[in-house]
Amino acid sequence: MAGTHGTDRTSADRRSPDRKRRQGGSKSATRALSQARKSSRGRMPTIIGVIAVVVLAVVVIAGVLVSRSGGGSPASSAAIPVVHVNATYPVSLQNGVVTAGKAGAPATIDAYEDFLCPVCGAFEAAYGAQIQSALNSGQLDVRYHMVNLLDANSNPNGYSLEAANAGLCAADAGIFPDYHASLYGKQPPEGGAGYTANQLVALGQQLGAKGNFSSCVQSGAHDAEAQAQLDHAADIPALQAKGANGNVLHTADGKTAFRGTPSILDNGHLINYQDPNWLQKTIAGNPPLA
């Protein structure tokens, strides 16, 4: 580029004295010169600006179209992989709370979870098997509170609520343990679309859902109960979000803020599940508290 420029300048220099001589006395030529200067100086940046804006628009439109077609959501067509946990314990659903486990277990925990929450997925991967064997052996009862905390973190919004509702439908349909494990088994990423209602229905059917599972999922039969669990979670002191100096944090509308998922409670006390032996200690009546 610099080379071309230099060449032009020298050729212009070489020509100009000759031209000046020819046009020297003519006023109209001087006017033409100044007009030519003005117009080419005025038009050129505009043309370049238009070209730049067109380039920008092409890059944006092409980029968005390519990313839409290529990326899509690979989850939207495939079946959700089934995970079986071989549960031998009873499960019941009351007011949006799924109670799992045999009567007379020495310990009962409350688990606040969101099917979209990655840390909940990690919690399930780390402790799911231990929890299942404690449930099967009658040492533990679990009250699952499936909440829609992360509704805004799927695109489109609302996978959290759809999945929470489907989880409660699965409890109705007698397949909650496998359904719960399957949704965490291959968890959709935050920021993605999440599973569709059709995928959630198909998973239940694969797991042998009884009753009207499909319409329960499609109609959002338990949406309000899941939402109520979320709305009232922060009524429990152990589930309130705390600031750096221990003060309770509030939401924009003045309510106490929920600390988030997963949260595991034992008799209303927050358990520190970073302790790898928290479950055994909790069953033994000595839970590590957070």
Place this chain on the structure above:
Amino acid sequence: MTRSRARALDVVGTLARLGLAAVWLVSGVTKAVDPDQTYLAVAAYQVLPAGLVSPVAAVLPYLEIGLGLLLLVGLATRLVAVLSALLLVVYMAGVAQAWARGLTIDCGCFGGGGQVAADRTQYAQELGRDTGFLVLAAWLLVRPGSRWGLDGAFVAPPREMVPVGAEDDGEGR
């Protein structure tokens, strides 16, 4: 202005142009390759209505890449500097409002983004870094001249323009 001073300023302009191009290209590409994360990063600012988060998150990476490419080739440098400065100001306003409202987010400026722990926020550093980028844009806005850019090829210095046969000259380039 002496010719050597102009040349020195052109070198500064070139560095500003290529530096800002690198900023936009790196931040645009890291956003473009992880659209889910970009969606989360945009949503975390809690500024846009729900329906706008997705389209904004889809467009931003390619807007940044487009600005980066234009700066790289040096086309319409002053206009692109203005657009860059506007985008940076919007980003800084986003970070500032998140800080003021007590949100705990990562700016997601170069990928990442979304909610972080309260002790992991870096609002001051993020604003400082953006201010640095804004200085680059401001330089190009005030003095867009630089070397190896397409602008220089299109616009010959006015002093050397010739009145007759100017069209021929234009075609020759």
